[in-house]
Amino acid sequence: MQREFMLICSYCDEYTLLGCYLPKQGRFQGEHSIVHNRHLESDALLCKFLVAHVGHPVRLVPDRTDEYTSALARLTRFAEDDIDRYVLEAKLAAEAHSRDREFDQGLGQLQLLILRQMLNHEAETVSRTPSLREADSQFLLGKQQALEWAAQTVEEIIRKGSPRPGREPA
Ligand SMILES: [Zn+2]
Numbered sequence: 538m539q540r541e542f543m544l545i546c547s548y549c550d551e552y553t554l555l556g557c558y559l560p561k562q563g564r565f566q567g568e569h570s571i572v573h574n575r576h577l578e579s580d581a582l583l584c585k586f587l588v589a590h591v592g593h594p595v596r597l598v599p600d601r602t603d604e605y606t607s608a609l610a611r612l613t614r615f616a617e618d619d620i621d622r623y624v625l626e627a628k629l630a631a632e633a634h635s636r637d638r639e640f641d642q643g644l645g646q647l648q649l650l651i652l653r654q655m656l657n658h659e660a661e662t663v664s665r666t667p668s669l670r671e672a673d674s675q676f677l678l679g680k681q682q683a684l685e686w687a688a689q690t691v692e693e694i695i696r697k698g699s700p701r702p703g704r705e706p707a
Contacts (some may be wrong), residue, residue, distance in 0.1 A: 540558075540600055541554070541555070541557055542554075542557075542558065543597065544586060544596070544598070545604075545612065546594070547562045548594055549613075550613060551590070551613045551614070552615065553584075554567075555583060556576050556595075557624060566578060568624065569571075569620075569622075570620055570621045570622070573621060573628060573705055574595040577620075579627060581623070582615070582623060601612050602648075642698075645658060645698065646698065653691045656687050656688035657684075657688050660681050660684035660685050663680050663681045663684060
């Protein structure tokens with residue numbers, strides 16, 4: 538089981554909960570809201586705490602220790618009245634960000650589908666253009682091949698760019 542941490546200022550007798558350290562994201566889970574059953578998922582409150590206690594003796598304390606347990610019971614929780622609101626705001630911002638990303642991806646795919654349609658249409662038009670001279674027909678054939686190549690390239694981009702179902706937003 539991963540350890541959770543708290544940061545304590547022994548000068549002010551105040552603490553802030555950091556949750557577990559997430560090495561991949563390079564941050565802590567952040568303060569926890571029981572109301573929203575969720576961590577802050579950022580170091581925003583940790584940074585506020587550090588700035589509020591600049592020059593004070595601040596210590597990182599792991600859970601399942603006497604100091605951690607006694608701090609929970611004895612010390613003041615930093616910004617306690619704002620934690621639920623911060624966590625809710627962070628949650629809403631994360632959801633909005635994820636919606637924006639999905640929207641942008643969808644829009645990008647739509648633009649590519651339209652482009653592919655246009656290229657295919659143009660290639661077909663060129664292939665049906667009658668030409669009297671040999672030079673003209675060579676030119677039209679080249680143009681048709683170029684358009685088909687472009688349509689194929691767009692097709693590949695569409696296939697590679699499709700969002701995989703169930704993929705978590707980063
Ligand atoms: Zn302090």
